[in-house]
Amino acid sequence: MNGRNDENLKELFAKFLNAEQAEMAAEDVEKAEQILREYPAPAPDDTLIAGIKSEIAQAVLPREVNVFRRIPYKMAVVAAAAVIVIASISVRLLEKGGGRPGKAAYARIISRALWESDDISADDVELAIFTAEIEQIEGEVLTLELGENGGNGDRAVSELEMELIEIAGDFWKG
C-alpha cells in the first residue's frame, strides 16, 4: 500500500498548518498507517477468486453471444438498404431510358382512353365539330385552287384561309 506514499505529507500539511504542526500531523498519519500495516486484513479465499472468475466468464459470455446475434440483424438491415437503393436507381433509369415523355406528359392532361382512341368524334364533340369545319374548308380551298369555283378564286381563297386561321385560333383558345 505504499505506491502513493511518495507524496510528501509534510509539504501537504504545510499548506494549511505552520511548520511545526505540519510535521506533527505528518508524523501522526505515518504512525497510524504503520499500525494499519501491522494488522493486515485477511486475504480473499482462493475459492472466492475462482468463483468470481467463473462469474466473470459467465458475464462476458452473453456479451459475446449478443455480438454474434447482432451480426445477422445488421446484415439484414444492410441488405434491405441495398435493395431499396437498387430499386430506386432502376426506377430512375427506366424513366429516363425506356419511357415516352411526350405521351406521358399529355397523358396527365388527357385521359389514357381518349389519347389512345382513333375515333376522335366519339371522344370529344367540340373537337369533332372543329375537325369537320377544317375538313370542309380544306375541301373548299382545294376546289378553289383547282379553279372549280368561277373567276374570283384568289379572293375566295384568302377569305377561306382567314376563316381557317380564325377557327384554328378559337380551337386552341378552347
Place this chain on the structure above:
Amino acid sequence: MAKSDNLDRIIIGCKAGSAESFSELLDIYASRFYGYFYRLTGNNEVSNDLLSELFVKLVKKISSYKGGSFESWLFKIASNIFHDYLRGKQRRKKLLEVRKKQLESRITEEKKSDSEKVDKLQIQLEKLDADMRELIMLRFYSQLKLKEIAEMRSEPIGTTLSRLHRGLKRLRELMER
C-alpha cells in the same frame, strides 16, 4: 513492460470482452479491494459478496471507462457498492445490532479460526464514524494521492487532509489504550 503499459493492455483486453483480461485485473486488485471491504464491514461473507459484485459490475461498466486514473475509477465503483450495502444495512439495522453484540461476545472467545478472527484493529475501527473509516481505508488500500481522493470525494484537499489526520490520530489513540 512498464506497469502502466501492462495495465493499459489488460484494460484494452477487458474492453474487448476478454474474460482472461478480467481475471488478470482480479489477480492484481483482489487483495486490496478485499482488504478495503473487509475493514469497512468487518465481515468475511459480506466482503466476499462485495468483491464479487465489484468485478461483475466492472464487466458491465468497463466500456464507460474513458481514461484517467483507472484505480480512482475502480475505487469509486467500490465505494458506491459499499454505500449501497450500507443503505441496505440501514434497513436491517435491528438485525445488525444483534449481530454486533454477537461480534463483541466473540472477541472474548479465546479460540477462533483465522478466517473469523476479529482483530484489535477491526474493533477500534468500528468506533470511528463510517465516513472517517472509509477515508482511512481508501487512503490505505488505494494507491491514490490525497489530491485524487479529495477529487473522488468532491471536497477540497484541505478537508480531506484534516479528516484523515483526525481519523488516524483517533485510531492511534484507540489502539494504544
